[in-house]
Amino acid sequence: MCRKYFYRNVGILVTLLVWSAGISCKKTESLVGSPYGAPVQQPIQFLDAKPSETSGYPGDEVIFKVTGLKKQSGFQVFFNQILVQPVSYTDSLLTIVIPQNASSGAVSVTLEDGRNFFGPLFTVKGDVSVDPSFSTGSGVHGTVYGFVRTGANSNYLIYGSFDNYNNTATATKFVNNVEYINGTGGVQSNNQGLGASGAVYSALLDGSKFIIGGSFSQYANRLNINNITHINSDISLDTTTISVPDFVNPDPINNPLASIDTIPRFNGGFTSVNRGGTPVIKLFKSSDGGVLVVGNFNNYDSIYYPRSTSSLKVQDLTTMVNVAKISTLGSLDLSYNFDAVTHSSGVGANGYVNDAIKLDNDHIIMVGSFSSYNGQNVGRIVAIDENGQPDYSFNTGSGADDAIQSITFCSATQKILITGLFTHFNGVACNGLVMLNTDGTLDNSFASKVVTGGVINYAGQLANGKIIISGNFKTYDNLVRQGFVITNPDGTLAAGYNNIGAFSGRIYAIDDLGTLFGINSVMLFGSITVFDSQQVGGIVKISLITQ
DSSP states (O other): OHHHHHHHHHHHHHHHHHHHHHHHHOTTOOOOSOTTOSOOOOSSEEOSSOOSOSEEOTTOEEEEEEEOGGGOSOEEEEETTEEEOOSEEOSSEEEEEOOTTOOSEEEEEEETTSOEEEEEEEEEOOSEEEOTTOOOTTOEEEEEEEEEEETTTTEEEEEEEEEEETTOOOSSSOOOSEEEEOTTSSEEEOOOTTOBSSOEEEEEEETTEEEEEESOSOBTTBOOOOSEEEEOTTSOBOEEEEEOOGGGOSOTTTOGGGGEEEEESOOOEEEOSSOOSOSOOEEEEOTTSOEEEESSOOEEEEEOGGGOOSSOOOEEEEEOOSEEEEOTTOOBOTTSSOBTTTTBOOOOBSSOEEEEEEOTTSOEEEEESOSEETTEEOTTEEEEOTTSSBOTTSOOTTOBSSOEEEEEEETTTTEEEEEESOSEETTEEOSSEEEEOTTSOBOTTOOOOOEESSOEEEEEEOTTSOEEEEESOSEETTEEOOSEEEEOTTSSBOTTSOOOOOEESOEEEEEEEEEETTEEEEEEEEEEEEETTEEEEEEEEEEEEOO
């Protein structure tokens, strides 16, 4: 069948060649026009030439090269969806003034019949810009949930759910959910082996080492890890070698290796049995040097090595729900969230814990989709005191009427910001973002403005009081703001700080590096793919000019 098909097509090809040759010999005849018909002439055409300026400030005049305007009976001109009145126009030029409160975007023309024609991007200058001194190159392949900053040079342990960083992963060198980078975005060190087998949601610094927590059962291919472990400064697993007692090795002479075991130095973990949710979502250092653990776990799990072998581990389980306190090497602190009579913790939350913060007094604030904690109504937010018990003096009233997704705390201002799906907080109408005082009451000096086209999913306050808000919304306070705004402490747009154009992705954490020579540097971490209409790789460093 294939051979017949071949010859048949050869015959067709020869026939076509003869036919086309015959046509080409008739020099007085020619084919004119396109076989698809004449090209359609668009009524408005922005020429390829750049405008008179490619960037400028609100109030600047800019000339765009565009044809067809004189032929229209009526049209409207927009700058990044903001209606503007042309200063002048000819059949080849359009002059406009960059409007106040504009952010970087494209100029466009809308005809009376509703057709839109878009021109080139124009960068609006302002008090916020991308700092080119930091770059992730090709970026993070996945999501960065957070960071630990170390040293004067601002090196970062970044963690999340990713499997590559700037294409540095190879067949023999892995990048799995953790990476250690320097202050310019390059890789600082990486000896993680196979790294974490699942997402890492939190980490903290322990001397020169790190404790990481999340949803993983292995690190560097080492088993018997339950969602939390200790890693070295080069992000290799922190291990130790122990001798197993003779009574668990029946033949130590012929099988001496059974008496020796290399294990994680950190002995402790948290598991979620028939509960769901991420086992470990936050780790905090307590004022006495302990580690506070928050998550959706209901068991603390350690290995009892005196009864274990290298191939069979004996587990020691303790019922521990949502919050716990451990040492930096994993041993459980039974003075925290533990009832010596029942030998367990309280029942905890009746739903998922999504996020948490630690206040300066070692109190923890947890948020999520739960409506009760230890049997008490809490409205999706609860405070835990320094002993691991609910602090019902944290007065949020009826709390949120729907899930709270994120919470941040600014120690400099002593303010808490929460975002989520709620529309009321303690009976007060809101749009999924409120500010709280450290006693749980609403801070009525702040009011988030109306957003359209999406929701707010992150808000974090800087030490100077400015607030970074992000999400997938299209407008904020009736102005075009594509998912990213910077506001004053009261929630109004900060003048000069909202020139940034298109934003896409999600922010999970920010690092306020402070102000030097009038520039406030801020790191943004998350799944950010577009910032100011430019492709980025998950992490962005921005500069804010202080006023």
